Amino acid sequence: MSSPKDISPQPPSKFTGIQVGKTKTSAAGVPAVTNSLKHIYGSAGLLRGTEAMLKLNQWEGFDCPSCAWPDPDDHRSAFEFCENGAKAIASETTKKRVTPEFFEEYSVAELAGWSDYEMDQAGRLTHPMILREGDTHYREISWDDAFNLIGKELNALASPDEGVFYTSGRATNEAAFLYQLFVRNFGTNNLPDCSNMCHESSGAAMNQSVGVGKGTVTLKDLETAETILIIGQNPGTNHPRMLSSLQKAVEGGATIIAVNPMKEAGLTGFMHPQQVKGMIGKATALAKQFLQVKLNGDQALLKGIAKTLIEDRTIDEAFLNTHTKGFETYREHLKSLNWNELESVSGIAKSEIQKAARQCASGERKVITCWAMGLTQHKNAVATIQEVVNIHLMLGALGRDSAGLCPVRGHSNVQGDRTMGVFEKMPEWFMDNLEKAFEFKVPRHHGWDVVNAIKAMHEGPGKVFYALGGNFLQATPDTEYTAEALRRCSLTVHVCTKLNRSHIITGRTGLILPCFGRSEMDWRNGGPQFLTVENSMSVVHQSQGQLDPASPHLLSEPEIVARTAAATLGERSCVDWRWLVEDYDRVRDIIERVVPGFHNFNERVRHQGGFYLPNAARELDWSGIGGKAIIFTHPLACVQPEKDQLLLQTFRSHDQFNTTVYGLNDRYRGIGNERRVIFMNPQDMKDRGISPVTPVDITSHFKGATREAKKFLAIPYDLPAGSTAAYFPEANVLVPIDSYADVSLTPTSKSVVITVKASES
Numbered sequence: 001m002s003s004p005k006d007i008s009p010q011p012p013s014k015f016t017g018i019q020v021g022k023t024k025t026s027a028a029g030v031p032a033v034t035n036s037l038k039h040i041y042g043s044a045g046l047l048r049g050t051e052a053m054l055k056l057n058q059w060e061g062f063d064c065p066s067c068a069w070p071d072p073d074d075h076r077s078a079f080e081f082c083e084n085g086a087k088a089i090a091s092e093t094t095k096k097r098v099t100p101e102f103f104e105e106y107s108v109a110e111l112a113g114w115s116d117y118e119m120d121q122a123g124r125l126t127h128p129m130i131l132r133e134g135d136t137h138y139r140e141i142s143w144d145d146a147f148n149l150i151g152k153e154l155n156a157l158a159s160p161d162e163g164v165f166y167t168s169g170r171a172t173n174e175a176a177f178l179y180q181l182f183v184r185n186f187g188t189n190n191l192p193d194c195s196n197m198c199h200e201s202s203g204a205a206m207n208q209s210v211g212v213g214k215g216t217v218t219l220k221d222l223e224t225a226e227t228i229l230i231i232g233q234n235p236g237t238n239h240p241r242m243l244s245s246l247q248k249a250v251e252g253g254a255t256i257i258a259v260n261p262m263k264e265a266g267l268t269g270f271m272h273p274q275q276v277k278g279m280i281g282k283a284t285a286l287a288k289q290f291l292q293v294k295l296n297g298d299q300a301l302l303k304g305i306a307k308t309l310i311e312d313r314t315i316d317e318a319f320l321n322t323h324t325k326g327f328e329t330y331r332e333h334l335k336s337l338n339w340n341e342l343e344s345v346s347g348i349a350k351s352e353i354q355k356a357a358r359q360c361a362s363g364e365r366k367v368i369t370c371w372a373m374g375l376t377q378h379k380n381a382v383a384t385i386q387e388v389v390n391i392h393l394m395l396g397a398l399g400r401d402s403a404g405l406c407p408v409r410g411h412s413n414v415q416g417d418r419t420m421g422v423f424e425k426m427p428e429w430f431m432d433n434l435e436k437a438f439e440f441k442v443p444r445h446h447g448w449d450v451v452n453a454i455k456a457m458h459e460g461p462g463k464v465f466y467a468l469g470g471n472f473l474q475a476t477p478d479t480e481y482t483a484e485a486l487r488r489c490s491l492t493v494h495v496c497t498k499l500n501r502s503h504i505i506t507g508r509t510g511l512i513l514p515c516f517g518r519s520e521m522d523w524r525n526g527g528p529q530f531l532t533v534e535n536s537m538s539v540v541h542q543s544q545g546q547l548d549p550a551s552p553h554l555l556s557e558p559e560i561v562a563r564t565a566a567a568t569l570g571e572r573s574c575v576d577w578r579w580l581v582e583d584y585d586r587v588r589d590i591i592e593r594v595v596p597g598f599h600n601f602n603e604r605v606r607h608q609g610g611f612y613l614p615n616a617a618r619e620l621d622w623s624g625i626g627g628k629a630i631i632f633t634h635p636l637a638c639v640q641p642e643k644d645q646l647l648l649q650t651f652r653s654h655d656q657f658n659t660t661v662y663g664l665n666d667r668y669r670g671i672g673n674e675r676r677v678i679f680m681n682p683q684d685m686k687d688r689g690i691s692p693v694t695p696v697d698i699t700s701h702f703k704g705a706t707r708e709a710k711k712f713l714a715i716p717y718d719l720p721a722g723s724t725a726a727y728f729p730e731a732n733v734l735v736p737i738d739s740y741a742d743v744s745l746t747p748t749s750k751s752v753v754i755t756v757k758a759s760e761s
């Protein structure tokens, strides 16, 4: 094997020299601006950096590769970016290069000792590279040889279902559509994606309840809302541009209620970095009410809100009668719930829950609920999100302006990738459309999601792993188990821009296929081309790279997919792959034939700002789910650690984008120069004899098995008793592969049962 067992798949466990500072109470402001500039000019160089930033999120520019937060519909300021967008651009436009000479110098074993930060700092990949069986170093390979090798390996499989085709949410619509077409033409639906680990629970819950798996609000709705409930989301770090919209909403009179175990800086206050007020250090107070819920206590809290609506008789009976079914059962269930239990499971007093419920019910426009990973990555995630939907249905807070459901997406095109058919179980109508548009038999049996793909590779039937972007090893749970799964493959392939740990743990053969980043110009058929993406609010728009590619040897994602497909399918191809990708208008023409809402795609996407996709739930059209929205009644559930055990969430620091580590600080939480930390309630630390900022070992417990992560520094933090937090990917080794959400199968990265003890010696 190319990556022997003695190469660790985990980030190295050395400490980097922590500096503990004060926790911040407001986000952004001048430090954020100076930080952006430092990041961008530090690594890209002044000219390339300025050029990139001035095109970011502009009409004729490129979409920010960071989060999926939308741009304003009707205007653009000169600086439509945030600090973390700037970090993403800096990381992509860096002048440093990972060349064949780099790989000659560093063996795979040596690179395994690098931190994720060091790997990102190494720079952009420049050439296709191969790690052959028995080799200690990657070597250069030609594109043709790489594609032929993939084709040969895939065609040697006993069944197309032995291939696993992962997608990360940065892939554009065109790349994603071609990819799923190739994979289905090849004969399988094994299309796991990062969404499986992300908002799958939101999609699953909303599809069942309201027939649409996407948010129902626009940016304007949010900015004109009366009440905004933000649950399980840290916008100050992960969606900084959302703060400008929240500020507008607050200035227009909105009340924000935040639900989170941690008092995140972006929830409590905001200093607009582009306004004079923000420049001189005056913050807008954001959340009026802060509910410091226990980890995984949200379902109880939400049931408490729903119970209050019934007790107060503030429900919209007319809306319920016209638009929903299932309410009577839910009403009886809520009546039977006992307030003491709701209080103890959520950790929130009845009076506070009632106050929140009354705020949501007040006013004409009711409420918008925004949520992210704090709700989706728990065992009862789908049930919890359906409680959110139930509250909206009870208030009639759907299908009207300034009200609705807003699952805030992560990756910049994760929503678009799903629209394009990247999903292991696309509905039948999509498959029918594919069959109508192309001449091949579309496989109808469901494929593997992320968890099942890992197990299949571990247990045998999964043999070739192909990733369109992402960092599968570090993004997935149970690092040691997943590493073994990847090692057992015959071939692992990564289409990517930067070096990451997934390149270290390979199958018998490992391939790195470097591609253009978002910011880079894609010149073909005589001119620069654009690609398209869909943001968190269902707006499809152009993204046109502006900079020279990092290396002349890079190919675009659509071209890599097309050439993989051509080399694999040969005569079986349902389209002429090479011809298709000479001009992306041709790809958009075929998308239009398959995906609803994309009529006149090429014409409409050329309009400034693009177009909105239809959203049945926003129109109160329930025809897709039998004529009514459905109110689901779930028993109250919550992970209950035993005595001495704690609950751990794994989340993001301010200096990372998922597995890409831009820096070692978590400025808002007061952590400098260290990632191996665990935030704990001070009393929980005392009870265990753990002193502040001293090393601890963490053990997770699931169905009798334990997993260990050693050497973390314990940080006393304002958290509910029993709740702790550590960064991913360092803590992923603790997340058990078999611990996932009901229905959506999303790994339970936010509720890992652990014990913590002081490290020996």
Ligand SMILES: Nc1nc2c(c(=O)[nH]1)N[C@H]1C(S)=C(S)[C@@H](COP(=O)(O)OP(=O)(O)OC[C@H]3O[C@@H](n4cnc5c(=O)[nH]c(N)nc54)[C@H](O)[C@@H]3O)O[C@H]1N2
Pocket (backbone or CB within 6 Å): 066, 067, 068, 084, 198, 199, 231, 232, 233, 234, 235, 237, 238, 239, 259, 260, 261, 262, 264, 293, 294, 295, 296, 297, 298, 372, 373, 374, 375, 409, 410, 411, 649, 650, 651, 652, 653, 654, 656, 657, 658, 659, 750
């Ligand atoms: N800069 C930057 N931007 C990003 C990303 C990034 O890594 N860096 N990642 C992108 C991606 S893919 C995604 S999905 C999003 C993620 O965006 P978030 O969901 O904001 O990401 P997390 O850091 O996982 O934070 C989860 C938040 O939920 C809270 N939380 C955890 N458990 C619970 C719970 O049980 N109940 C409640 N009420 N709250 C809880 C945590 O304290 C934290 O504030 O951001 C996207 N944007």
Ligand SMILES: Nc1nc2c(c(=O)[nH]1)N[C@H]1C(S)=C(S)[C@@H](COP(=O)(O)OP(=O)(O)OC[C@H]3O[C@@H](n4cnc5c(=O)[nH]c(N)nc54)[C@H](O)[C@@H]3O)O[C@H]1N2
Pocket (backbone or CB within 6 Å): 065, 167, 168, 169, 170, 171, 194, 195, 197, 198, 199, 373, 377, 410, 411, 468, 469, 470, 471, 472, 474, 475, 476, 477, 495, 496, 497, 498, 499, 500, 515, 516, 517, 518, 557, 650, 651, 652, 657, 658, 659, 660, 728, 729, 731, 732, 735, 749
């Ligand atoms: N424990 C724990 N685990 C989690 C989470 C958590 O909260 N806790 N969050 C989960 C979530 S929400 C998500 S979305 C997943 C993310 O999972 P992934 O999407 O798989 O991971 P990323 O870190 O976003 O991927 C980074 C890599 O993408 C490549 N890349 C960057 N830009 C491009 C590009 O333009 N094209 C291509 N082809 N490649 C590019 C680079 O090589 C980079 O190393 O992680 C999940 N894992």
Ligand SMILES: [Mo]
Pocket (backbone or CB within 6 Å): 194, 197, 198, 199, 409, 410, 411
């Ligand atoms: Mo995500």
